Every structure is written in structure tokens, then in C-alpha cells.
Amino acid sequence: PKGLEPLARDPGVELLMAVGDAAKTAELVPGAHVWLVRSETKVTDEWLGKAKVLRLVGRAGVGVDNIDVDGASRRGIAVINAPAANTISACEHTWALMLSLARKVPAADASMKAGAWDRSKFMGLELDGKTLGLVGLGRIGREVGKRAVAFGMKVLAYDPYISEKQAEAMGLELRPFKDLLAASDFVSLHVPLTEKTRHMVDAKSLAWFKKGARLVNCARGELVNDADLAAALASGQLAGAGLDVFDPEPLPADSPLRKAPNIVLTPHLGASTAEAQLKVAEELSRSVLEFHARGVVRNAINLPGFDPDLLEAMGPWLHLAETLGRFLGQTLDGGLKEVRCRFLGDFPAPQRHPLAVAALKGTLSTILEATLSYINAPILALERGIVHSEASAPAPEGYARLLEVTAVT
Numbered sequence: 001p002k003g004l005e006p007l008a009r010d011p012g013v014e015l016l017m018a019v020g021d022a023a024k025t026a027e028l029v030p031g032a033h034v035w036l037v038r039s040e041t042k043v044t045d046e047w048l049g050k051a052k053v054l055r056l057v058g059r060a061g062v063g064v065d066n067i068d069v070d071g072a073s074r075r076g077i078a079v080i081n082a083p084a085a086n087t088i089s090a091c092e093h094t095w096a097l098m099l100s101l102a103r104k105v106p107a108a109d110a111s112m113k114a115g116a117w118d119r120s121k122f123m124g125l126e127l128d129g130k131t132l133g134l135v136g137l138g139r140i141g142r143e144v145g146k147r148a149v150a151f152g153m154k155v156l157a158y159d160p161y162i163s164e165k166q167a168e169a170m171g172l173e174l175r176p177f178k179d180l181l182a183a184s185d186f187v188s189l190h191v192p193l194t195e196k197t198r199h200m201v202d203a204k205s206l207a208w209f210k211k212g213a214r215l216v217n218c219a220r221g222e223l224v225n226d227a228d229l230a231a232a233l234a235s236g237q238l239a240g241a242g243l244d245v246f247d248p249e250p251l252p253a254d255s256p257l258r259k260a261p262n263i264v265l266t267p268h269l270g271a272s273t274a275e276a277q278l279k280v281a282e283e284l285s286r287s288v289l290e291f292h293a294r295g296v297v298r299n300a301i302n303l304p305g306f307d308p309d310l311l312e313a314m315g316p317w318l319h320l321a322e323t324l325g326r327f328l329g330q331t332l333d334g335g336l337k338e339v340r341c342r343f344l345g346d347f348p349a350p351q352r353h354p355l356a357v358a359a360l361k362g363t364l365s366t367i368l369e370a371t372l373s374y375i376n377a378p379i380l381a382l383e384r385g386i387v388h389s390e391a392s393a394p395a396p397e398g399y400a401r402l403l404e405v406t407a408v409t
Contacts, residue, residue: 003281012292029054034288036060037067039249039268045071055373056291058284061086061271063220064301065193073302076373080287080300084139085279086271091143093270094188094218097242100264101186101214102127128152133184135177135200136219137162137170141190145172156180181208186216193220203228206237214240218270221247230256233263244270302375314351317403321355324405325362331407332367338387338408339363345395345402352390359405360388 007015016032018024029035029051036058037043043057045068057067059081072079100106103124111118132148134141137159148155149171157172158180167174177200181187187209191197201215202225209215215238217224226247232238240262246255249268257263271280291297296311296318311318325339341356354374361377368380381388387408395401 001277001281003278004285006282006285007288010289010292013288026050034058034291036284036288039063039066041066043067043072048072048075048077051077056080056288056297058082058287060277060280060284063193065220069302073375074379076376078291078297078300078373078375079302080284080297082280082283082287085283086276087139087143089273089276090140090218090270091147092273093244093266094140094144094216095147097216097218097244097264097266098127098186098188098214101216101240101242101262106264127186130154130185131156131183133158133175133180133187134172134190135159135180135187136190136192137167137172138190138192140218141188142170144188144190145170153186156184177205178208181205181213182210184210184213186214188216189219189223191219191223193222198222199225201225201229203231206232209238211237212239214238214242216242218244221245221249226255226257230260233260238262240264242266244268296374300375310350310354313348314354317351317355318358321358321403321405322362324403325359326365327362328359328405328407329363329366332363332409334409336363336367336386336407336409338389339381340389340391340404340406340408342404342406343390343392343401344404345400347392347401347403349392352392355403356388356390359403363405363407 004015007013016028018028029047031053032051033053034056035043035051035054038060043066048054048068048071054077056078057072057080059067059079062081062083064079064081067079069079104122108122111121129152131154134145134155134157137145137157141157141159145155145157155172156175157167158175158177162174164174175183189201191200200223206228215229224243229238229241233241241260242264243257244266245268246257251257251265257265271277287297297303339360341352341359343352343355347355357374357377360381361372361374364377364381365372372380378388
């Protein structure tokens with residue numbers, strides 16, 4: 001693929017493909033340092049156990065539900081995604097479903113191809129003046145909101161992590177979840193899958209919807225209870241639903257959704273555009289090459305605090321912290337109880353944790369045989385009862401900033 005050409009051109013990278021070939025995958029994984037996958041590939045703990053030299057798993061898309069992130073973290077394997085690459089494609093597919101529901105395009109198309117000409121059967125409705133409720137204001141939700149304003153819709157949003165000031169700046173109005181459902185003509189889901197969001201649309205919440213509303217889900221299939229949704233469509237509580245994601249996938253042949261009335265189904269096409277696929281591949285290629293060159297990767301799901309902008313701002317300090325830790329570890333001749341980092345002077349607060357982890361990694365590298373990374377260093381330290389702490393103080397005279405790493409034995 002064109003987006004992977006930077007990897008193919010790099011003399012330090014050997015690019016091997018095993019798309020849709022389980023036998024080939026089993027052959028390549030044990031010797032792979034980086035494994036790039038799509039949603040169909042399940043990176044289980046069993047697979048990770050076979051990947052003896054694996055250091056990075058890259059997901060071509062946003063969600064990492066198909067990857068055992070905890071298992072990867074314990075092994076020091078970074079897990080990355082491409083969070084921005086399919087934003088526009090997913091947003092536009094949301095609108096494709098919404099417009100299909102509003103104007104009954106799929107049903108009208110099927111009727112025409114069956115030889116009919118039945119205009120009265122497919123009376124639709126305008127989006128102008130209607131209310132759209134967005135559940136989640138991440139990248140995709142925000143893009144959907146922008147386009148809703150252009151359609152002349154009133155936009156409500158539910159997102160507990162967005163302030164009213166932020167919502168106002170986007171031209172949106174924040175509402176509690178229940179109130180949003182009751183006031184919206186269309187509801188579009190844009191939240192990640194968590195224990196709190198699993199089946200957030202079920203019999204109980206479907207009763208809160210405005211009667212005759214329409215639901216769109218291009219986020220995660222597990223957000224919706226399929227049987228409850230089918231019942232709401234059959235009863236008329238909902239006038240329609242457009243779904244691109246399901247639980248499980250592929251959607252079973254006997255799923256109640258396949259026979260539900262007024263529903264538009266697509267087989268997880270949200271990111272299926274040539275542009276999105278190119279952007280995903282390009283983003284992953286950049287991340288892999290950066291990881292190959294620096295040992296640190298952007299968009300790591302299991303590397304909290306290592307924000308891409310912070311990595312740029314820290315410059316050589318990350319390497320320095322790890323080097324100090326490694327030097328310190330070489331001086332130890334007894335049991336290690338604690339690794340302390342003191343930040344004296346001008347160290348912005350967000351930089352301190354990544355630097356402390358780097359120092360811990362360096363110290364542990366001299367006393368542990370396990371493969372270490374910024375990801376599993378804190379886990380391995382905790383398992384061994386080794387504390388790592390951070391403190392800050394003003395810089396001593398003559399220094400703008402000074403980093404101290406101390407070992408307690």
C-alpha cells in the first residue's frame with residue numbers, strides 16, 4: 001500500500017505482509033519487532049506470548065478492542081493507533097446514514113430496482129430545524145457537529161469531559177444524557193467502549209428517547225443492545241436507525257437487526273475510504289519510523305503522560321534521565337528499594353512523570369533481565385516492591401534546572 005512506502009524504503013526496516021493469511025501470520029509473528037493490524041486481527045495474550053521480540057503493535061484505526069493491551073503492557077510492548085486518520089471518513093459515513101434515514105434512500109433504491117415507482121411510500125423529512133443529539137464530543141463527534149450547524153440543525157451534546165465553555169465555542173449546547181435523548185430528533189453515538197458505555201442504549205434508555213427519533217451508531221457495536229433496539233423500532237418508539245458497527249462482527253445471520261423495520265445497515269464502512277486508508281497507513285508509518293529511531297512512539301495507548309508535544313518539548317532530557325538511571329544502577333551492590341527523581345528549577349509539571357519513568361527504566365536495566373520499556377518499567381518495579389517517586393524544588397544558584405536521580409537501598 002502507498003501509505004506504507006516510507007517503511008518499504010527505509011533500509012533499517014524489513015516490511016513483510018500477511019494480510020488475511022493466518023498461516024503466514026503465525027510464521028512471521030515470532031520474529032516481528034512491529035506488528036500492524038486491522039480490526040479483524042485479534043492480538044490475544046496467546047499471540048503476544050509467541051511474539052518473543054515484539055516491541056510495538058499498531059492498530060490501523062482508532063479502537064484497540066481487538067488487542068490485549070494489558071498483556072502487551074506487561075511485556076513492555078507499546079500499543080498505538082491512528083486516532084486522527086479516519087475522522088473525516090467516519091464523520092461523513094455518519095451523515096450518509098443520517099441522510100439515508102431522513103430520505104429513505106436505501107428503501108427507495110431497492111423499490112426502484114424491483115421495478116416499482118412508489119413516491120408516496122417514501123415520504124421523508126428535512127434536517128433543517130431538527131435537533132441532533134451528539135453522545136460524545138471527540139474528534140468525530142465534533143466534526144459531525146460542525147456539519148450539523150451547516151444543515152441548520154440545533155445541536156445538543158452529552159460529554160462529561162467537555163466544559164460548557166468548550167461546547168459554546170463549538171456552537172453546541174451541553175445536556176445530561178437523559179435530557180438529550182428526550183429532546184433530539186436524531187441521536188448519534190461517538191463514545192469509546194467502556195464498562196460505563198456498554199449497552200448505554202438499551203430498553204431503559206430507549207424509553208427516554210423522543211418518540212419517533214432516529215439513532216445512528218458508527219462508534220462501537222457494544223454501545224447498543226441489539227434486541228432492545230429491534231423492539232423499539234418494531235413498536236415505533238424509534239422511527240429509524242442507521243448502524244455501521246455491531247456486536248459481534250460480522251453481524252450474525254439471525255440477528256434481530258436484519259429483520260427490524262426502518263433500519264439501514266452497513267458492514268463497518270466508517271473508515272473504508274481510499275483517503276482514510278492512506279492516512280492511517282501514513283500515520284502508522286511515521287510512528288514506526290520514529291519508534292525505530294528514538295525508541296519512543298506517539299499515540300501509545302498504554303504510555304500515559306508521553307504526549308507527542310511533550311516529547312518534542314523535552315528534547316534530550318528523556319535520554320539524559322534514562323542515562324542517569326543506568327549510570328546509577330551500575331553503582332548498586334545491594335537490594336533496590338526506591339528510585340527518587342528531584343526536579344530542581346524549570347521543569348513543567350507534565351514533563352516530570354515521563355522523565356521519572358525514563359530514570360526508573362535506566363536504573364532497572366542494570367539489575368533486571370526482563371525486556372524493559374517505558375511501558376512496563378513501572379509495572380516491574382511495583383511487582384518487586386521498588387518505589388519510584390517524584391519531587392520538585394527551586395533550582396540552586398547557578399542552574400536554570402537540575403535533575404537528580406537517587407537510589408535507596
